[in-house]
Amino acid sequence: MAELKWYEKAGQNSDVAVSTRVRLARNLRRAVFPARANLSQKEAVVKEVRAALMNSNSVLSREFRFLPLGELSPQAAASLAERHIVSPEFIADRQGKAVLVSEDESVSIMINEEDHLRIQVLREGLALKEAAETADRIDTLLGETLDFAYDKDFGYLTQCPTNLGTGMRASLMLHLPGLSGSGSMARVASNLSKLGLTLRGAFGEGSKAVGEMYQLSNQITLGLSENQAIENLSAIAGQLMGEEKRFREAMCQEAGWQDRISRAAGVLKSARLMSGSEAAEQLSLVRLGLAEGMLEGLEIGEVNGLMVQSQPATLMAREGRGMEEKERDRRRAELLRGACRELRDAEA
């Protein structure tokens, strides 16, 4: 059996915290920003960054695969975005871009995204400090070879001024069916923005987050150290998760929610066709049921994995071929039926 990907595991506080992401924006002092660079200038940056990592003596470098985006099929590129290895924007135009990705897919370095480098570390559950430390280690390693654009007043220079300073954005993917189900999201998001944090749906457009998944991120990168930003985010996330848990407790006493959760398990076990958005909603209910002890027979890490695997491009990448929507819906239902076989109501 292959090693589990980071997103197939459950971590600290996994009942609410799905994953942690820390990313650092870095640029090379003597290269123009990707938005203004031509193809050969971009390719030179790719080459330089790749060499800095691959030629380093660190044991870390041996774990990385180099993926030149231009050589990937659209489907393989889309699957990278579904697995959170790259940003959705990164794959829109694939020329002159590349990504370095660690074996368990938890560390990636996007080359020629908005900035020359976007060092990204992902971890299951709540793991801000660990993720920040890993990102820092890679930053240090690359900094031994690469000459990063840095100003003593402004810190790391980035294309977009909102990233100036630390260049760090730390995010938590949070599963918030309690706050969302009780209609509290608008109030919570507004309070958080006063604290310099943003909360928004992790997937999909508009006000309703697909599968009740939200991204909580720091906004401020200037005038505050990486550690301060991480500690600030960590403290507020703790409060938010506590509030989520209280709403869940009340919800789980309600017959209507017990019914929805139990049905979600029944539908995942029986459906023969399922769209991606329905899968996200049903898995969200099952995740809630498992976290609150109402369901058993499946691990939360497995649910996290299914949420990723049931997305269209990753589903096709798994099969190694393109599929029409109808066939994807069939294959997705089959995957979920198999995985949820043992899922059942917890013994009273």
Add this chain to the structure above:
Amino acid sequence: MAELKWYEKAGQNSDVAVSTRVRLARNLRRAVFPARANLSQKEAVVKEVRAALMNSNSVLSREFRFLPLGELSPQAAASLAERHIVSPEFIADRQGKAVLVSEDESVSIMINEEDHLRIQVLREGLALKEAAETADRIDTLLGETLDFAYDKDFGYLTQCPTNLGTGMRASLMLHLPGLSGSGSMARVASNLSKLGLTLRGAFGEGSKAVGEMYQLSNQITLGLSENQAIENLSAIAGQLMGEEKRFREAMCQEAGWQDRISRAAGVLKSARLMSGSEAAEQLSLVRLGLAEGMLEGLEIGEVNGLMVQSQPATLMAREGRGMEEKERDRRRAELLRGACRELRDAEA
């Protein structure tokens, strides 16, 4: 374990034919029609009919219970209608009415419905001849004592002229998801009406029949013998059932229907709250799945029984107490979960 009620069994052609009903309208020559009778006149009719059955020497009479409607709770009366023992109209005003009902609930005699007597015989599946024979036997038995209003030209006299003649209405309850799902009902119903038959939703109002259950009945009672009417209905029902089966075969090849059927089983096994109309729809899909060999682990007769038992008044009668809608939805889901425990996709 109590003897099964007729509606808990499956009979001939049970894949499509749920049940057969034959009813005879009879009136006493020397009494005014129920609509014009006062309470004491009605009570005299009740007494006379009861005595005619109970005092007869036939073994049949020993199986009957006498239920004076005025002494029943509204809930017990409603459950009689849900079990098809009496017509829904019969229980609207309960004074001066009674019903004689056989132990397995397959034979009932409503006293002071629209006519003085409505002799009704119910059978599982397609059993027109058997039902007509039983009705004839009871008619003969009662006719030995009672003086039925009969005219040599018009036959049996009834309050409504549409029943004049044989006074017989034969009906089949048919499960028609194939014809209904393919949008053929309007065409079929229009063709049948030209043949002197009516086809309409067995439950509910409007064009959509709840649970895809339809009632096919003869319309003509004058100028045609009971046997001719039965044979006519029987022949046309045979064609209709054949057409239904052809539509089902095509449907069951479709991924969308396979999905709906398999999900229905999953939902019935997992839901913790279920409305009566949802139960009818899910049971209809499961009935189709069992009949076409796509599901297993439950008998069609059991599905027939669940369709009756999951109706509100019968659900309350079973518990022996009144229940609010929310509690009924909970109890109904519990009943269905338990009964559908073994329901599963058929082995490929």
